[in-house]
Amino acid sequence: MATGTTYYLQLPYTYSLPLLVTSGTLHWLISQSIFLARISIYNDGVNSDQDDYSEVGYSCTPILCVVLLGTAMLVFALGMGCRKFASSMPVAGSCSVALAAACHPPKRDEDASFLPVRWGEVADASGEEDEVRHCSFTSGEVQAMTPGRLYAGSRQDVATPSDLRQLTKHPVVPLWASLRPRSISSSSARSTSDLINVGCNTSQPLYSLYDIMAKSTKDHWSAEKYSSAADFVPKLTTTVLSYLDVQPGDHILDIGCGDGQLTVQIAASASSGKVLGLDASQSFISTAQQKHNSQNCEFELHDCTHLAQYPDAVNGSWDKVFSNAALHWILRNPDTRVNVFRDAHKALKSGGKLVFEMGGKGNVAEVQAAFTAALMHAGLSIEAAREAKPWFFPSVEWMSTTLSEVGFEVEKCELEYRPTKCSAENADGSGGLVGWLRLMGAQFLEAVGEGKREAVLREVCEILETVVTREEDGSKWLGYTRLRAVARKQ
Template identity: 45%
Template sequence: MAAQKQDNWSSEAYQNSASFVPKLATKVMQWLDPQKDDVILDLGCGGTLSSPRYSTQQSTYHHPDGVLDLQIGQVLSQGSGTLHGIDGSPAMIEASKKATAETGLQGKCTFEVLDATELLSHPSLPNGTFTKVFSNAAMHWILRPPARRETFFRGVRDALAPGGRFVFEMGGLGNVCEVRAALLSAIGRRIGLAKTLEVEPWFFPDEKWAREMVEVTVGGMEVERVEREWRPTDADTGGIEGWVRLMAKQFFEALPEGEREGCIREVVDVLEVVCAKPGGGYMFSYVRLRAVVRKV
């Protein structure tokens, strides 16, 4: 029997330290432009999850307590469209299912635990059936293993119907550079930089990389629109420490257990100086890469 993959996510911790992720998705949602008859596949749907509180009367894409998939579901409920969300985290899938049940959208939004790099071989996702594939704040995790990047994009291409569009937003080159520097320095001093880079869970590419992967390496798709935006983002209620403990958990797991808390404290102390805002609070230097890709 294969060993069960560790789930590094908690929906409660996400609400405390990263609820701003779906709240800042206004632009990529505008690019997605969901229509009532769309058949949508959401990759890494945990990245669209915000607070479980949701008003079914709310239809705008920037509702402060919204869940993006449920907002999309409200549009789909006006027609024949459906949304299927996948995520590698069982905890995030359960939270998504619960939020959907509370709003009566089970018939429009379904969810399952699935690695997004396994689209090519998954029988429940028939090829060529989705008018749109969507991903928000997930691909910088999904694409971390270099060997799985091409497979991921081939799966997206094959899932799309002819003329269908893949709309995504992810961390781009330069994302949270101050956090990466603090982590690589503190952990690298303990286990070496090379080993630290091996356990780093993120991949932050630029526009050129995305275009070459889609149009040249994989083919059958073309980039209609792509941009990279610096978007300074205030820390959530969990502050610097909450973000570091949640998002950088895999870094610290490479250390002996007895050294982890001291290293976390070192990283947090540095970042609370570097990221401090003069008027109070903290800011992360988020850089977002977003694109619209069409299957040709």
């Protein structure tokens, strides 16, 4: 669906009134700078009309004032144009439906143009709860946006992201499908009404577009399917656990704890300490809470891209912050990528350690290439196919630099190529290569309509067949590349 939109810009009074005054002054000065003068000649006190003539005159003082005032106005306009809007509200550049999703003013807010406003999730005028919410600038109260929730320009039935592609009339559009995250400058604020007041109060810290809609309302994860498709994950942790070096009294924060299998193992070693596991998947956290009952180990549902929003997570009380096989998901959003490490640094005591293992540069490169090709064959552009990738696999150089920039002393940062054997395939399709692709590549598949997903999956399997299969026994191995790091808070 290709749509276009026209933006009508209206400046808030805090900027428009000073600009009107200075603009009027500038025009008056120009009128005094260059003017038409009539020169009359008198001879012995007698005017001779035939000798009178007109001439263009000028005055140096007003001209100098025009240059100074005009330069000041130009510098002011350019300076305001480079000034970023405090809340980093996303900008819709080419989709009017997405613009409606970001600027849906509530009713009974007619005087908002005269008041300071802020941007965020606005309540429905009827007071009814709706699964599809709205966002806007408003002079009233707003709430922080919630990851995994649909935001749209009009009330209607909820549709899944795949269904949204089929809608053509006033669809419910997830913001991530039509926008690209970037900062908005005060001079480029866009509005469909006179509601916007740049230089306004802001709400709580806002989520970027990746955070708002990078996930559908469905939890992609299933603890049961994960244990079938990737049962090797908690088993291949000998190296990273040796780097963690758990001591009995350690207080450890586990970022992206999954189903808690490895977390509770760590808690057993920290017998007189405390371990907290955080994960954004309700399925994982529910499984962890049900299966693992330990006095010194807790599991809580939380999106670790915003670690600072969890109470007591970044209070400098943790001896160690740990993560295994999760950061390549958590770091997907480039806007929050560095903040994850900055929050981890704040969480640690002085001298505390950050220890993690994740996918590194080149991890499952064959899978990424196969999915990209299959999605392009299904009708996506190469840009859209690349954007569907749910992971971020950094290099050693990027990771070392980032950790150092946020204040860590990097003790170890290494990359290991570790081909990993797929689990056995189950009758229900939850294991093996297919099960791995369905679970780990769910966002790739959701980039196309539901009717095309099986065809995409088959094509990916066909591409990978000769690449990942070992001739001697028919087993399938994926090209895992692991990035491990140990960094200490100075």
